Amino acid sequence: MASQNSGRNLDRIVVLDSHTEGEPTRVVVDGAPDLGSGSARERARRFASAHRAFMRSVVTEPRGHDAVVGAVLLEPMHADAVAQVIFFNNVGCLHMCVHGTIGVAKTLVHVGRIDGGRHRLETPVGDVWFEILSDGRVAVDNVPSRRAQTTVAVTTERHGTIHGDVAWGGNWFFLIDDPDARIGLLEIEALTDLTWDVRQSLHRSGITGSDGLEIDHVELFGRPSIDGALSKNFVLCPGKAWDRSPCGTGTSAKTACLAAAGKLEPGVTFLQESTIGSCFEASYRNATVGDELPAEITGDGPWIVPTIRGRAFMTGETTLLLDSADPFRSGFVSDLDSERT
Numbered sequence: 001m002a003s004q005n006s007g008r009n010l011d012r013i014v015v016l017d018s019h020t021e022g023e024p025t026r027v028v029v030d031g032a033p034d035l036g037s038g039s040a041r042e043r044a045r046r047f048a049s050a051h052r053a054f055m056r057s058v059v060t061e062p063r064g065h066d067a068v069v070g071a072v073l074l075e076p077m078h079a080d081a082v083a084q085v086i087f088f089n090n091v092g093c094l095h096m097c098v099h100g101t102i103g104v105a106k107t108l109v110h111v112g113r114i115d116g117g118r119h120r121l122e123t124p125v126g127d128v129w130f131e132i133l134s135d136g137r138v139a140v141d142n143v144p145s146r147r148a149q150t151t152v153a154v155t156t157e158r159h160g161t162i163h164g165d166v167a168w169g170g171n172w173f174f175l176i177d178d179p180d181a182r183i184g185l186l187e188i189e190a191l192t193d194l195t196w197d198v199r200q201s202l203h204r205s206g207i208t209g210s211d212g213l214e215i216d217h218v219e220l221f222g223r224p225s226i227d228g229a230l231s232k233n234f235v236l237c238p239g240k241a242w243d244r245s246p247c248g249t250g251t252s253a254k255t256a257c258l259a260a261a262g263k264l265e266p267g268v269t270f271l272q273e274s275t276i277g278s279c280f281e282a283s284y285r286n287a288t289v290g291d292e293l294p295a296e297i298t299g300d301g302p303w304i305v306p307t308i309r310g311r312a313f314m315t316g317e318t319t320l321l322l323d324s325a326d327p328f329r330s331g332f333v334s335d336l337d338s339e340r341t
Helices: 040-050 052-059 098-110 185-205 248-260 335-339
Strands: 010-020 023-030 069-074 081-089 092-094 117-123 126-132 138-141 146-155 161-168 172-177 217-222 229-236 270-273 279-286 304-310 312-323
Touching: 010 052, 010 098, 023 052, 023 098, 040 052, 040 069, 040 081, 040 092, 052 069, 052 081, 052 092, 052 312, 069 098, 081 098, 098 117, 098 126, 098 138, 098 248, 098 304, 098 312, 146 185, 146 248, 161 185, 161 248, 172 185, 172 248, 185 217, 185 229, 217 248, 229 248, 248 270, 248 279, 248 304
Parallel strands: 023 069, 081 117, 172 217, 229 270
Antiparallel strands: 010 023, 010 312, 069 081, 081 092, 117 126, 126 138, 138 304, 146 161, 161 172, 217 229, 270 279, 279 304
């Protein structure tokens, strides 16, 4: 059959799709740009500065949607690491992504690169370790995490003064506890309006993480609907998409807050429920001298190393086609695109 694209440049990107407790991960296995050599942090900077169109083409409409998180797998610097990874979403690179790490782990099993066991993964904010558990779940020992500030007041435009904690869990979070909050699919519009108002107000008020880094995730906690869960959360991510999973870096930030407040002992497991009713298990150990702290995240502890456990399932093997004549070859460009560099 003759090609109907004769004379056009038709590029192909091969991806493997999965979801982790409801949140999608799209792993690029062929067709990614050449990011040169170096650490994940160095490569992520090149990726962010020169390849925004590639990111949009992979994760945004018309080939994806705002909740899709992409991952590019690269050769690691360390011989004992299984891979190096850069995560990205609809507006740019992410520092870290735990649900994405669980998705990457399942993808590596799917393609036969690993069978099981414990593996090192290099990320832009430090190395993490993941383990394929006997029941098929994946446990991720995340980057060291900490609560930076507590009971911070932010004056919003539409919702009055909101109080919350600022914590690092691989990304910067503003965490709000509200037992009266109604969290569920019927409240998505109201929850998005609230958390986006908080996000914009944090920026306007100059409230940041360590060294002026932007707080680009807002996490709201209400009463759980599942027996045994500590709380149910709604997480607004960069780009104004909400997390379908309980958010692994957000659960890590929550764990750091609980530890700092003396409400959770090392090794004790709690259950974090998501907006859609899926769950992560979380626990932690205290960080030790041998743990690598991220260079750009300064401040006193207590630093902890969270462990997040969850499920991922493969959902697709896809070749994305990028036609040179397609006006949306690189996805949709929105005003939100300018919010991250």
